[in-house]
Amino acid sequence: MSADVHQFLCRSDNFGLLLHDPTTGATAAVDVPDAAPYLKILSTKGWALSDILITHRHGDHIDGVPALRDAFPQAKLHIPAREAERIEAVTGKAHAHLREGDGVHVGSLRGQVIETPGHTLGHIAYHFAKEHLLFAGDTLFSLGCGRVFEGTMAQMWASLQKLAALPPETRLWCGHEYTQANGRFALSADPDNGALQKRMADVDALRAQGAFTLPVTLAQELATNPFLRASDVDTFADLRERKNKA
Ligand code: ZN
Numbered sequence: 001m002s003a004d005v006h007q008f009l010c011r012s013d014n015f016g017l018l019l020h021d022p023t024t025g026a027t028a029a030v031d032v033p034d035a036a037p038y039l040k041i042l043s044t045k046g047w048a049l050s051d052i053l054i055t056h057r058h059g060d061h062i063d064g065v066p067a068l069r070d071a072f073p074q075a076k077l078h079i080p081a082r083e084a085e086r087i088e089a090v091t092g093k094a095h096a097h098l099r100e101g102d103g104v105h106v107g108s109l110r111g112q113v114i115e116t117p118g119h120t121l122g123h124i125a126y127h128f129a130k131e132h133l134l135f136a137g138d139t140l141f142s143l144g145c146g147r148v149f150e151g152t153m154a155q156m157w158a159s160l161q162k163l164a165a166l167p168p169e170t171r172l173w174c175g176h177e178y179t180q181a182n183g184r185f186a187l188s189a190d191p192d193n194g195a196l197q198k199r200m201a202d203v204d205a206l207r208a209q210g211a212f213t214l215p216v217t218l219a220q221e222l223a224t225n226p227f228l229r230a231s232d233v234d235t236f237a238d239l240r241e242r243k244n245k246a
């Protein structure tokens with residue numbers, strides 16, 4: 001294993017994520033809902049923060065950035081170009097404004113930016129191909145997807161299709177522990193899916209122990225997530241609208 005990912009809970013249902021490169025010691029925060037848990041874990045692990053990678057402008061993903069930057073002023077802030085102004089109003093000036101295909105280096109780890117508009121217009125995901133890691137923010141959740149707040153259904157569908165086309169062994173990390181609620185809706189939409197029934201039994205057992213349901217492979221999501229399994233954009237849009245009302 002060439003990269004460590006440490007996952008923890010922030011606020012009520014946001015994931016905090018730290019990506020650590022054991023080769024160089026570089027460590028990146030992926031979104032910062034709240035600085036306190038990040039500072040605690042960095043100190044426990046003895047890791048120095050080198051980078052902050054932001055997926056989108058919502059407060060539950062950036063509100064902790066200023067306090068984290070105060071503690072690690074040398075850490076480089078990477079943000080989506082299309083919402084740079086609104087993010088920098090909260091976080092201060094960023095090191096990089098990222099667009100489709102841009103590279104992000106965390107020590108010796110090489111990530112690539114995938115633009116995934118829909119939840120917000122500037123939303124981006126980070127893919128580390130060699131390590132088979134995907135940080136999808138609020139675009140793709142396990143057994144679900146983000147709400148379409150700013151983009152069109154067609155944009156969100158296209159964004160999900162881009163993520164679904166990554167290698168199936170890719171491990172998905174996302175912005176929220178929503179899997180159990182997503183799974184209840186997924187089962188109502190796709191009740192005869194045996195892989196989904198099995199995944200939900202696992203999810204219920206994990207949550208009963210207080211364990212997280214992420215990461216999960218894209219292969220697993222392709223077999224179980226109704227938003228990825230929709231046959232076309234109209235089916236996707238219908239599903240997303242039903243979920244909004246569920
Ligand atoms: Zn969001």
Ligand code: FE
Nearest residue numbers: 058060138175
């Ligand atoms: Fe969020």
